Amino acid sequence: MLIPFRLELLISTLVLLVPMYLYFRSRSRSKNPAALPINWPIIHMFPSLLVKVHNLLDYFTLVLAGNGHNFRAHGPPGTGMRFFVTCDPANIRHIFTTNYTNFPKGAEFAAIFDIMGDSLFNVDGARALRPRVKIHTVLSSPWLVASMEACCRDKVVNNLLPLFCHMASTNPLFDMQELMSRFMFDLATTALFSVHPGLLSTDMPPMDIAVAMDTVMEVGFFQHMMPASCWKVMRWLNIGPERKLGAAHTVL
Structure with a gap:
């Protein structure tokens, strides 16, 4: 033709x-x-x-x-x-x-974060109402706020500041984001579960659970960007990010 x-x-x-x-649009950006x-x-x-x-x-x-x-x-x-x-x-x-009722997470969200089970993180509607009320009541408790405040002060004075002093005297390079992750995880587990992981000690022990939780969020973001069929095949074959998620699930 x-x-x-x-x-x-x-x-x-x-x-x-x-x-x-x-091309020129890309260069200007x-x-x-x-x-x-x-x-x-x-x-x-x-x-x-x-x-x-x-x-x-x-x-x-x-x-x-x-x-x-x-x-x-x-x-x-x-x-x-x-x-x-x-x-x-x-x-x-x-x-x-x-x-929040206008922004349901839906079945797709629950499938992506199935590692969280039927917790408040995944549920919507009437199933979420009662847990939300309970959590709000607990978090607004003056006793809990005072306890968290005291725990935070104790962690800063007895763990975080001594660690900073140690690093200043030995002059090592360190990752501030990792250090803050250690502080927040240490603080949360101490205040909520009365467990002291000791992640802010000078020998910087591995923080397997915190890394596993980060992996869950990272892989969840990946799954949001990909068609569901893609990540489900990867999960079935146990490859790529889905393999990392399986390892994180075992740790948690």
Whole structure:
């Protein structure tokens, strides 16, 4: 079939101009680290997020700071990648407290985080109402608030500050994020379960349970971005992130 010359010229022009437009758009965005991820045709923001996956939290922090504390991220059709990313306290309060009934997690969320069972983390509606009331009552208890405050002060004075002094005198390099993770996990287990893991000692013991919990969140994020059929096949074959999740499940 012969293609008319004008149509051929139009197609050739589009083939040339569209990549040029996307290239220069990408270059202009790269000069502004706080710019929103590039929304490509069909594949949408997936390439931009994939490039930043090694430091995604830092990247999201920059983007949130430059775009009013909120932005939408979505990926190619067929993936589960549909996110509203926010760090606005008013939005967080609206979603999790004042209007939480308008934001059910659903069966897909429960399947992804099946490691949590039928806990409050997974349930919706009437099943969630009673546990929420109980937790709110406990957390608003003056006795518990005073106990948490005393526990926090004790951890800082007797564990965290001595560890900082030790590091200052021996001058080692350390990861501040890991140190804060150790502090928060140590504090939570001491206050809630009366267990002292000792993660803030100078020998820096392994924190297997905390790492396992991080793995659950990391793999859950991966599953949200992939079609359900993809991660379910990986789970059946016990490969990739699903294999890491199985190991984390064993630890927990």
